[in-house]
Amino acid sequence: EKASAGEAALPLLPRLRALGPGLAMSSATGTVTVQQPLNYRAGARVQPTDGGQLEEVFEPATGRVLCKVPCSGEKEVDLAVQSAKAAFKIWSQMSGMERCRVMLEAARIIREQRDEIATMETINNGKSIFEARVDIDISWQCLEYYAGLAGSLAGEHIQLPGGSFGYTRREPLGVCVGIGAWNYPFQIACWKSGPALACGNAMVFKPSPFTPISVVRLAEIFTEAGVPKGLFNVVQGGAATGQLLCQHPDVAKISFTGSVPTGMKIMEMAAKGIKPVTLELGGKSPLIIFSDADLENAVKGALMANFLTQGEVCCNGTRVFVERKILDTFTKEVVKRTQKIKIGDPLLEDTRMGALINRPHLNRVQGFIKQAKEQGAEVLCGGDLYVPDDPKLKNGYYMRPCVLGNCKDDMTCVKEEIFGPVMAILPFDTEEEVLERANATKFGLAGGVFTRDIQKAHRVVAALKAGMCFINNYNVSPVELPFGGYKFSGFGRENGRAAIEYYSQLKTVCVEMGDVESVF
Ligand SMILES: NC(=O)c1ccc[n+]([C@@H]2O[C@H](COP(=O)([O-])OP(=O)(O)OC[C@H]3O[C@@H](n4cnc5c(N)ncnc54)[C@H](O)[C@@H]3O)[C@@H](O)[C@H]2O)c1
């Protein structure tokens, strides 16, 4: 049963049903149970045929176990790939406009069920419901954008001598594998499936074992919208399942979002099968604040660059370079605003920072802060564990967002990706000096600059060795703009027209209109 777009304010019961059979829930933290299978194949939720080790899935806000998910083995991975192969035969033969209509319907359903999907995401990831709703908006916008492109994908016609001619066809690759990280589970799946499906491919997606829940809903939505059964499949599991997917001979492409070490392994596996890869990896991005910047915007930008999703964001501008003239004023204001961030139950409307993904990760972030202090950095605020008053949250993974002063470029907290709410402030004196220091990293995902000087802004971003640059803002995400890294942050692009290149291949056809002039 499909609700129309005008039924946004559905009564409670149908809205809960819209969550699908996988979740029986109320809207409160600490009450969710996940009962149904989280694998999805041939248009239905399934238990994996050879599900091995069980992965515990946590609710970061409370530390409760939401469910235990079996990791898919070789047989299940093969069944998912075969299911995608069968659907590919149908989908790849449909016209771009036909694909467009189905994808628009999927985007419409996501939009209609935005709050429910965002609730799932918050429960499984720990980010605030406020942010999760934005993630879901970006997700349906992504499908809408690629639906729009699907109808206009085309090749070229090239005139040759004597009336002969050539043309190119933009063809899909086949079965694409998507492997996701845990920080943006639903959005990552949309960023990969949007361009993949628009180009006529099928997909098998493996989310992070920490966040397996919401992507199954995406699979159901694609089916409801009318994709051939098996076009979008979900297998659950960790590294072993991911390896089986990457090594499967019928997989034509791998799109990976995750850490640099895993990205290297993926590339090695892809090399053995000559498979194209997209790697969306980590970062340690610079944000440069010049003294002529609008201070209010620069402070807001620095917070946006560091504290979304508890700081667990690949493109975060965690090295905040501040021109020495405004160091004190800027730092004071940043600290003041950081201390005001409302931490707590992520499902409450006024919460702006929820819980980190799990206990080991929280400990790791705490370890970075301890080491920063040992190396001489000064904790200007936060960095300690946060225990909410609400007793049901006492085992959740909370910490106070942290601003570090007195940082030096060679400190671990300035060199390594922490992937938590930790901002390092670094003073600078000249443009030349700050560019040198900003680029002195193995990463190259993002970078930003705040200044009122338009020439300086463009000069600085042109010199930054990073794939995604922001001028006078940070971490906004219009789906029309390509996103991806330089250097160790990976290659390939998601979003924008550019992503089409990574999910399609060109076939050239040369047509002779005269006789064959043979050499023999
Ligand atoms: N550039 C981007 O767009 C982007 C976006 C989000 C996260 N990230 C990065 O992701 C990292 C955090 O995510 P994570 O901890 O989930 O990363 P991770 O590399 O540990 O895991 C990512 C995914 O890879 C799978 N995996 C692990 N080992 C594998 C193997 N050997 N073969 C195949 N698959 C394997 C995991 O199960 C998971 O699904 C950070 O470094 C962050 O910067 C990058």
Ligand SMILES: C[N+](C)(C)CCCC=O
């Ligand atoms: C939507 N953001 C905030 C730009 C994050 C993109 C994905 C990186 O982790």
